[in-house]
Amino acid sequence: METSNDLPQVLLLKPPIDMLVFGQDRFPSDKFSFLKAWESPLPLDQFLQAHAQSVQAILISGGIPVTAEILGLLPALKMLMTTGAGLNHIHMPECRRRGIAVANAGSVPSEDVADLAVGLLIDVLRKVSASDRYVRGGLWTTNGDFTLGSKVGGKRVGIVGLGNIGSLVAKRLEAFGCRISYNSRKQKPSVSYPFYSNVHELAANSDVLIICCGLTDQTHHMIDKAVLSALGKEGVIVNIGRGDYY
Template structure:
């Protein structure tokens, strides 16, 4: 389709809830269409699906297999978020539909969250805060001893932008960094391990920072969790799908690992009830990049991707 063919607002589809600032711009500047709720969706798509040329979505919702099939003239997908595993990337590739995301702008805040989870999980800070609030300390009891956070051997599973930012922070705590990624990184001094299990075996804390999607689903399986060991910890700021959640729950219940810090889960916002009962687990509501500053940067980059595509059919941050 020619670049000279203008894309109008009714040919741009907002899919699912998106960031409020993004939603406001889509409505005010572009007057985009909005995909209706499930009970009205099929009828709407039958009438309007062929008109849609650009879809805007969040990383959580994405453009799944069935929806993409019902958008036969879709040209581009604009994704709010660094993760895009909710989108059928294989179908998009087959149909030559480019996809953008929002990398880099959220790296620091996600890495900060990982560091916070690391400290909280090893030192038991949230648990200690509940101990004080419950009046247990005032009653004369002492809080349990925790685990030293500095100077530990830490394994980073997925040494991408976020993984490297986490490593940078942990170096300030005197930690010895190890890693596993799909490929060994050139110019990286950290010790490389050939598998997730080998990484877990060699370290005391396993921080999961791998990209989501089918390729990493279940990467941290029962074997890897066992390799973490009874004195080891798991921190996950990646995707819930990367960890075999039932195996993790079982390991925590039976004391096969010392604890876990989790910002993501397999079926968000549902969290396994068993985890809610454990004091050696820190649970966060997927807030990794959730700061005012990062959301503003993500909004700007999302809208810039859309404007760029409408102008000359290029994306600022395409998925390669």
């Protein structure tokens, strides 16, 4: 009978959210064992060196960075799985060089992320959270009525990155009567929305920018002062990705 020490080891750099919510005992397996880096008193590099020959897979949750340095300490690594859709936190060139298989969640969270984008936009325009704080702070009786919000319908919405999630966001906001335009790496012939090859031009023709693209060398700091100026003081930005776009 195999013990947990005999099973293939899957490295966890930090506890996945499911473990935090439901407890570690809810995830037993007779196929592999979890190697939990956060439980070790050793610094991470020493911990990885101690298990360098046994770690064959990594499970990543929450966009934890997997750098070339970390990969270099794991010569037996064959597979890397991230529970999110993005891969910008993983050093993909090193994975490709070594033939390490990389898998992500694909389109599984796309519908939920698109819903969140619309929810955030409604919250900002209608000032739901802001007015809630105003009332809870007792300011209604001393400062008078809270300022009115703005309707969603009719807004010019520019989507930066019309991929899977961006398309779902556009579909939802069309139902609100929003006018959709987009910026992407290239124009999509199957899409009827106006296309802007330049983010500054997109911002100048939008009331709202929704950032749906991944973080790459090309998108790093793409939302600069010129974009903010083109969008205007009354403009709204909704960022549903992880990354330093600003």
